[in-house]
Amino acid sequence: MQKNITIIGTGAYGTALANVLADKGNNVVMYGVVEQQVDDISINHMNQSFFRDLKLNENIQATMDFVASLEKAEYIVLGVPTKALPSVLKDLSKYLKKEVVIINTAKGIDEQDVDLLSKYIINTLQPTRYLKGYCGLYGPSIASEVASREPTYVNIASNDIELAKEVCDVFTNEYFFAKPSNDLPACEISAALKNVIAIAAGMIDESGLGDNAHASLLTYGLNEIYKIAKVFGAKHDSFTNYATMGDLVLTASSKKSRNYTFGRMIVQENSAKKAREDCDFTVEGVGTCEVANKILDKYHVESKLFKVMYEIIYQNKAPKALLQALFTL
Ligand SMILES: NC(=O)C1=CN([C@@H]2O[C@H](COP(=O)(O)OP(=O)(O)OC[C@H]3O[C@@H](n4cnc5c(N)ncnc54)[C@H](O)[C@@H]3O)[C@@H](O)[C@H]2O)C=CC1
Ligand SMILES: O=C(CO)COP(=O)(O)O
Structure with a gap:
């Protein structure tokens, strides 16, 4: 079934995953802070900062309006580097108004507490009472190959294996294969x-x-x-x-x-x-x-x-x- 998904970040990986999710038939909105990337995605259906002339799925929408990007979100993909997470989570804590599943793609470790990044993200968002569940998406997936629809396998990891399976279904299409793991x-x-x-x-x-x-x-x-x-x-x-x-x-x-x-x-x-x-x-x-x-x-x-x-x-x-x-x- 079609899901409403918001991707935070119009970088290489966020864009590649937007393509995966839109190719699966989901409604995908991207939130970005770089106007040229946001315009390129919504007007030209490209993200030439990362993928030259590669055509993206035309149903992907992009916006610089954070609040509007969250309006319908059932799933939120964090597609920013680790160092950008504190500011993104601060904004999410402020503007989340309905329950969402968070899917993190940043590959890092919580520097402040020297602990798992998932713990940091969950602990930051839990007080909002809108965190329905948490997954991490990791695997051998160079963004340009994913965006070019080349075959790729990843794991969706969560402490809740049923949620991991559900999210695998949301992502898996004819070239992108997500497999569940309970070992976050x-x-x-x-x-x-x-x-x-x-x-x-x-x-x-x-x-x-x-x-x-x-x-x-x-x-x-x-x-x-x-x-x-x-x-x-x-x-x-x-x-x-x-x-x-x-x-x-x-x-x-x-x-x-x-x-x-x-x-x-x-x-x-x-x-x-x-x-x-x-x-x-x-x-x-x-x-x-x-x-x-x-x-x-x-x-x-x-x-x-x-x-x-x-x-x-x-x-x-x-x-x-x-x-x-x-x-x-
Ligand atoms: N590029 C790749 O092949 C893959 C990357 N990853 C991981 O995904 C994460 C993101 O990496 P990339 O997309 O490659 O980085 P990137 O450098 O291509 O893009 C980062 C994007 O984040 C945006 N950004 C930064 N701060 C922001 C904020 N506060 N709010 C909204 N957007 C913000 C930037 O404008 C930029 O568009 C990293 O942790 C990386 O390790 C994971 C798998 C593959
Ligand atoms: O994590 C990646 C592939 O899975 C991307 O690696 P780089 O960030 O080194 O490009």
């Missing part, structure tokens, strides 16, 4: 941490270490992610699904990944500081690397990989320290 901590911690491994993979590949080293890093990285996710209650069985292994393999191997590309820039410029200054696109792994370091301290978890990535990105350690940490005795 595994899916969301992995979705965040894999971006740091993707930066490391870009560094390893740009250093010309070869495919063996690349695969070794991914294996090492998946084990380190599990070690950290366990602290939040993640189950080992969940580490072969789309949100965990799938997204790690993709993001740490694809030249279309921004985190991976940023890792290559670090080696090209021989400085993470310089790469950060030159980087003008969203790289969630940079912020996540800092919170990951706080997790190691707070929960007394040891991780050579996350530690050295923190030192490289935040403490000016030379990029070659990654190779020394992982590939020397």
